[in-house]
């Protein structure tokens with residue numbers, strides 16, 4: 001089976017890089033690689049107008065209501081997004097998102113036709129204490145249990161993002177990352193195991209992308225800092241070809 005690679009640009013709280021909407025922009029999706037960008041909510045409209053494949057960095061499960069500052073999955077879908085990040089570690093840390101809340105987001109996203117990218121990963125302390133697999137298993141299984149009735153390989157993407165590698169310049173070695181990706185795959189049901197995409201995030205850059213992306217169980221990348229530079233991002237996308 002062939003899992004199409006997916007390279008995602010997580011722009012976090014940064015403006016859309018200059019030239020993002022150019023005809024030959026590296027942020028445009030390719031026939032052989034899915035390219036998805038995650039701008040701030042303020043930039044979603046201009047990115048969909050530029051005909052990029054767009055996702056939101058977060059979405060609230062409730063359809064509407066008194067949630068100041070939030071956007072619902074349904075509103076995100078209506079705004080033209082295809083994807084949504086769920087449970088990014090920066091949301092878990094700065095907004096105290098629990099596994100249960102992340103599972104609610106994933107359910108709501110799938111229900112309204114968005115593809116959630118579920119982010120899971122251990123902290124440096126958890127890795128040092130030998131708990132990396134246990135943490136990742138807990139984060140994943142909460143979502144798998146809650147969504148088992150509606151889950152298909154094409155309506156969820158998993159992103160393994162070791163927290164200690166995000167924005168730090170430290171990257172998991174291709175061997176360590178592959179070991180965790182294979183473990184995550186082994187936790188999936190037989191129907192999902194071959195086809196579900198598991199992408200890697202954490203200081204992915206042009207220098208390490210090829211080695212990471214050539215691992216058997218690494219199906220793409222969730223790229224933060226390097227995605228703000230269109231040239232560097234283009235190199236990462238090309239590494240996935």
Ligand code: PGA
Pocket residue numbers: 010161165166167168169201202203204222223224225226
């Ligand atoms: P980074 O961010 O590439 O800057 O480490 C990745 C992410 O947070 O998704």
